[in-house]
Amino acid sequence: MIHIKDRHVFGVTIAVIHVIEFQKRGLQHCHMLIMLRAEDKIRTEEQIDNIVSAELPSEHDPELRQLGKKLMIHGLCGTFNPNSICMVEGECQKKFPMSYQEETITNVSGYPLYRRRNNGDSVRVGVHEVDCRFLVSYNEYLLRKYGAHINVEVRISVKSVKYLFKYVYKGHGCAIMEMNINNNESNELEYNEIKQYILCRYVFPSEAFCRLSEYKMDGQSHTVYRLALHFFDEQQVYYRPGEQRQAAGHAEGRDTQLTSWFKLNQSDVDARPYFYIDIPEYYVFNKQSNTWTRRHCYRQIVTRMYSAIPRNAEKFHLRMLLLHVSGSTSFDDLKTVGGKELPTFSDACIRLQLLEDDNELQMALSEAAVYQIPRQLLNMFAMICLFNTPQNALQLWNDNKHLITEDLLRQYDNNIAENIAPHHINMVLNENGMTCAMHDLPEPINGFPFIQYVEEIQEVNPEVLNIGQRNVFDSVINAVNAIDRA
Known part of the structure; x- marks a missing residue:
């Protein structure tokens, strides 16, 4: 992390997210997603080739070549070993062996195809000669520096980045099995998620040690703030069964992030220049008092507001106003433009030219x-x-x-x-x-009945048709009647 974040191996890093997982054999590994600043983003084939290699190291560098052979060769599968654990229905789940590629291609369904030239170069693994098609992509500097298996991939599309965000938090792999020796079919199985988690998750000694020692299993460079979005007195209320009335009464006197922002603008003139989406950079929301208080230490913040789909027009336009209007002191003030309060948030968006009218x-x-x-x-x-x-x-x-x-x-x-x-x-x-x-x-x-309208407007009077039209009409009607009889 020091080399990546502080020494800029790949370029200046603006955000990092990582998760540590444990393999079935108990060995731990890390999935890491790195985001670079705009000037250092990897966009061209030449930039990819400078950072990622998918070919065997040169024979002129025996140290690196030995590391590549030892650490970066995918476990032999396919025709070499059809019974490999990665084989499913005769194919490798990781797509090895890869195809030869004379030049790097930047974007194939969101992923680049790295250069893997068919130059006859190979290394002996066991009793087999293996070429670059079985090589996992790597970075030469990191491989030499740490002498460890470090797979480096370049992602250049939003589609692949979204997948990686989900992948790093996918959780551990597990299987749940229950044997019911009671043959009574009416006996229903009760699923207790907490109980099943405790009983069915196998924790290896290495993972147990890390967790007992309170080692951090994940990390991210930014703190994510998620801001509430709701209409007046329509905020979400959580309650236990039977306690709806008490929960509603309690929520009535409790501010949300949004209503607290309105009150902050009423009392603090310094907060009024900031949009709702920007306020977490300068203020912290205190969940005990449900108020925004001034931030005294700098944090890297990513702010998200709950989404609203366009078909829910009023909420969609409320969200749009919150993104473009600062210093509002109430819901009514938010839809006030030029000193005049408008009937809806949609009208306010149109008046502010945030939307085109109809x-x-x-x-x-x-x-x-x-x-x-x-x-x-x-x-x-x-x-x-x-x-x-x-x-x-x-x-x-x-x-x-x-x-x-x-x-x-x-x-x-x-x-x-x-x-x-x-x-x-x-x-x-x-x-x-x-x-x-x-x-x-x-x-x-x-x-x-709507079908009555359909039948009536499709009704044709054959008496008003000419000879050609009548022939076509009869052909169609006879064909339809034949289908009905069949």
């Missing part, structure tokens, strides 16, 4: 109405609600419902026509986990 969507519908039939407009409106998240879907509906229901108004009265269209919109939204209510759209009234 003018573009309105223009798109108006343009489509010139050449599209009402049924197509209905589908288009449903897609807008699904993918574009309009700021005021109800207003958009009211402005365009006369165009969307134009053909229905010729067959039904206004109330029925305006109920059929929401049926279709709701059906499309339901297929994607949404409802009309999420967009404040009128919900369809039960009692008018």
Whole structure:
């Protein structure tokens, strides 16, 4: 860690996270994720080749070559040893032997392919000659310095970094097995997670020693703050069964990080220039008093706010305001722009030009109405609600419902026509986990079957068809009837 963080083996390090794990044989190893500053990020093939090698060390460096042979060769598998522990269904889980690669390729599904040239170079491992295809990638300096197996990989995409963050905290591997000698099928097995953890986890002496000695098993360079996000009096409340009323009463008088931030801005003028997301860098949240107090020592902080999906429009826009508005003293003050309190957080975002309004969507519908039939407009409106998240879907509906229901108004009265269209919109939204209510759209009234509308608008009067149309119509109807009879 000293060489990586302080002596900058790979470049200036801005963040590090690591976890120590124990193999099934009891040996410990460390998974480490290193993030470099922008100037030192590894982006090109030449930079990768300067840091990572996947080829056998040169014969002109016998010391390094011996270390590579001894420490960095993947346990022989494949045709050399089909019964190796890494083999599953005839293939190595670690993808060895690798393919030859004349030049390093930077990004293949988020991972680089290191240079492994077919130059005829090999070393003898046991009775087999092994080339670079079985070599685990390494850094020459670290291998020579520590004489230990240190696998070095370069990750250049967000996709792979996200996977590594999950991997380092994946936990120990274990298997739980329970034998039930009672043949009574009605006997239900009770799963006690704590009991199973104690009974089924085997701890090797080396791991036991480390834990009894209180050695740190993980570490990270930054402290992560997660900030609350909620509406007025809608914060999360945790309670034991039967104690809901007491927990609600207790939470009513207790501030969250968000409400405490409002109070901090009321009492401390120095805090007002800071956004909610930046406040942990300068203040510490005291969980006993539920207040923000000034920070007296510097810490590396990463702040996260609970996410909000766009379909939950008001919470999504509340979060957006908290990211762009500083010094707010209340929820009402947060949605006050130019001295005027606006009805919703969405309106405040629009007034602050944090969001575009629905003018573009309105223009798109108006343009489509010139050449599209009402049924197509209905589908288009449903897609807008699904993918574009309009700021005021109800207003958009009211402005365009006369165009969307134009053909229905010729067959039904206004109330029925305006109920059929929401049926279709709701059906499309339901297929994607949404409802009309999420967009404040009128919900369809039960009692008018949507399928009746589909059947009626598809009904064709054969008497009004010409000869060519009638031939096509009869062919289609006969084919459908044949399928039904089959």
